[in-house]
Amino acid sequence: MVIKTEPPKLELGQRIALDHSRGTVRFLGAVPPTKGEWIGVEWDTEERGKHSGERDGIQYFTCKFPGTGSFTRPSPNINVGQTLLEILKERYVDEELTVDDLYLGETNVKVDIYDFDRVKKKNSQLHLMQIIGLANTNVSTAADFDETQKACPEIQDLDLSSTLIATWQDLADIVAPLSKLTVLRISRNRFHPLTAQPSFEYAFKNIRCLAMNRIFISWDEMNMLEPSLPNLEILQIGFNLFTELGKSDESTPVEDQKIKGFVKLEDLHLEGNKLVDWNQILRLSRLPKLKSLDLSENRIANVIGPRDPEDFKHLESLRINDNDLKEWSSIDQLGLYTSLKSVWIQKNPVMTQAAEDATADNSGKPDVRTITIARMAHIDQLNGTEILKKNRIDAELYYLKNAAFSNVGAELATIQALHPRFEQLCEIHGRPDTSDERRKATSDLIKDRLLNITFVAKDKIDGPVKASVQRGVLGSMTVRNVKNLVQKLLRISAMRQVLLFIAEDPVYAGVMHKVFLKDDLRMLSHYDIPDGTEVIVLNQAK
Secondary structure: OOOOOOOOOOOOOOEEEEOOEEEEEEEEEOOOOOOOOEEEEEEOOOOOOOEOOEEOOEEOOOOOOOOOEEEEOOOOOOEOOEEHHHHHHHHHHOOOOOHHHOEOOOOOOEOOHHHHHHHHHHHOOHHHOOEEEOOOOOEEEOOOHHHHHHHOOOOOEEEOOOOOOOOHHHHHHHHOOOOOOOEEEOOOOOOOOOOOOOOOOOOOOOOOEEEOOOOOOOHHHHHHHHHHOOOOOEEEOOOOOOOOOOOOOOOOOHHHOOOOOOOOOOEEEOOOOOOOOHHHHHOOOOOOOOOEEEOOOOOOOOOOOOOOOOOOOOOOEEEOOOOOOOOHHHHHHHOOOOOOOEEEOOOOHHHHHHHHHHHHOOOOOOOHHHHHHHHOOOOOEEOOEEOOHHHHHHHHHHHHHHHHHOOOOOOHHHHHHHOOOHHHHHHHHOOOOOOHHHHHHHHHHHHHHEEEEEEEEEOOOOOOOOEEEEEEEEOOOEHHHHHHHHHHHHOOOHHHEEEEEEEEOOOOOOOEEEEEOOOOOOEHHHHOOOOOOEEEEEEOOO
């Protein structure tokens, strides 16, 4: 290994590594009142940063993220990167490696000296390797085309995440010799922005799966790259701070400005961005083969149904969990995308609030899953769990009855506005009887099903009572929902609760025994808990 004695020559925009941190050179020059040259660096992560490019009130450079900049002196320790082949040989082939630097084949597992001969033999077969992991290395440029093609002709999956590659052209030059490459991972890199349509005629032509999370590219740049990716099927482009999917033409409605190209794209991951407006999502609606769309962890506040029968015509799977949906109307609108079969929708305000209401409300209202299934006619999987035919029938009947009894005397138009599937469900299952006699009978039935339970908080079973509260609960409530209710009433985390009651042994008269409510998915009725029972709540943290 050559020991460097002189600092490398640098230029603006160059990628460097120093002390296990990577960054981009943003400034070269003097920083008064100090003497000598300084290097202003925008680091990839804030751990190394000290400021945002300013000193003594003067802005020397800017950073995309506050607090990720710092100044450093020129040093031989600054690494400006190596070619792909140099890094490959260092990691997999180099015979000069010590045992501390020796890795097993395609893994990051270090081996001991006794395995040296075997590992050297395996690593000498670089030309046979199909999967290469070079994430968090200092790859920066391409080696000779023919030399690279000869050294590793079989590579199909290459991970170049978090490296020193500075430009898309550098990346294209690196992968161009790899004719069998179909999976490319380039997340957490910092490429120079594209300002014009690039011409990468061959470099990316066989790429089917491209992972480019947290590279902070704009969608306009993605559009520039699209012609170079004719066979792309899977695109992971999450956590890139998108607020819109390309610049909008103010003379045309956003939703009508459809994204073109991506003719083979089936699976698109846009999670962790900052998308708010569903009209931006509608711009994706004419991608001809799109089957799966991940919008989780965005800021979408409402959903709009299809404007045209061709919108998302082939979309089968949608993840929209961890967004900002507040109204059931958004769920109704999602239900209008009739090709959808699988939906993930948890951790939205409408779901969270409905779950809290169902836990605290003893009137027998439908739970979140029941409401969602009933409102979305075409899905057969919700939040990763299959919806069986019986599940759907039960959910729709329960929802229909509740909608009818909650709106007795209301105009049909009013009910239909609140529950768009109401008439459709009436046609399928029959119209509920909401006469006074039926309502009274139903009300009495619910009343009869209520169990008056006193929840008693204790540190141990035979200890003093810390707090208590009485509530009427349905025997059909699950233990999990009971724990959530107790959490609200007694301020004891559901995760720390142990619930039990004392009951008479069914065989030996007069003998009392403890009954623990262990299974969170069981209903209270499973435990034959009598009306008027005192349920002891133990806090496991005590």
